[in-house]
Amino acid sequence: MDTFQLSDSKRYLQRLGFDDKPAPTLDTLHRLQQRHTAEFPFETLSTLLRQPVPIDLASVERKVFEQGRGGYCYELNQLFLALLQELGFEARGITGRVVMNAPEGTWAARTHRLSLVTFDGVRYITDVGFGGMVPTAPLLLDSRDAQFTPHEPYRIDVQENGYLLRANVAGEWRPMYLFDLQRQEDIDYTLGNWYVSNHPESPFMGRLMVARTGDKLRKTLNGNSYAVHRFGQESERRTLTDADELIDLLEQEFDLRVPPRELLRPAVMELLG
Structure with a gap:
């Protein structure tokens, strides 16, 4: 099982609103996940600038806590899993295939990282790195019912080769990502991250995507299109x-x-056309 050691869990927990280490309970997991998606933005500035994206824990901690940045799934869910394990949760990393905005039945590359958490044999998935549609609460794996979160409802369907996460958006159950429970090693994350941050066909290359949650709202930036989605409002x-x-x-x-404006501005100007 993948295990990691944080350099400063106290600093991490304080950013999430905890003065002391909380007990590894389902309630704690709910609070951690909701706070994490609000505190640490999903962002692809590194791939916009075509910079390397190291995903070893020390590099991720340095980027988030010292450089004041966010990250994407291989960074944020790596960081979150290390915290969960240090707090005593039974948790491990798993991976999935993003099919959001793709036709039903699409079978995409395995390029998403999330985590599986188990409480006395009851299994949940937790994810803090899925951009503008990140779930803001853990989701019960072995339920086919709609599951409510502080934001959209989600549902997990059983597929022939695993599971499909759906979110209810504008009254429609839209596919988000396929996933399974296959054991993962560091090399699996390395390969997926290399594709995301280097392959010319990666949707992240040269593209800017940023997302953060708030109280009944989501903020998203896709290229030069900025949106604030408030629930129950336009x-x-x-x-x-x-x-x-x-x-x-x-x-x-x-x-x-x-990053320094003289470095970032040319990439943003190219993005703006």
């Missing part, structure tokens, strides 16, 4: 046309400490 959307305006938004709305 979404607020605007298109950004100025590089510095977009960089300001990264700092102010997503609380990111961005």
Whole structure:
């Protein structure tokens, strides 16, 4: 089983609103996951800049805590799993295939990382690294019912080769990702991360995606399209046309400490066309 050691779990827990180590309970897991998606943004600034994305734990901790950044699934779920294990949760990493916005029946590459947590034989999936549709609560694996979270309802369907996570968006059960419980080793994450951060056909290469949750809202940035989705209300959307305006938004709305502007501005200007 994959096990990791955080350099400073106290700092991590304080960012999540805990002064002391909480007990490894389902209630704690709910609180940790909801706070994590609000505190640590999903972001692809590194792949926009075509920079390496190391996923060893020390590199991820340095990026998030010292550089003031977020990350994507191979970073955020790696970090979260290390915290869960240190707190005494029975947890391990698993992987999946993203099919969001793809036709039903699509079989995509295995490029998503999440975690399986077990309480006395009862299994849940937990995920803090799925962009603008990240679940904000753990989901009971062996239930086919709709499961409510602080944001959208989710449902887990059984498939021939594993499971399919769906989210209810605008009254429609849309596919998010396929996953299974196959044992994973570091090399499996390394291969998936290499594809995501290097392969020319990766949807992350040269693309900017940022997401963060809040109280009954989600903030998303896809390229130069910024949206605030408030539940029960019309979404607020605007298109950004100025590089510095977009960089300001990264700092102010997503609380990111961005790379130097002279490095980031040319990539953003290319993004804006």
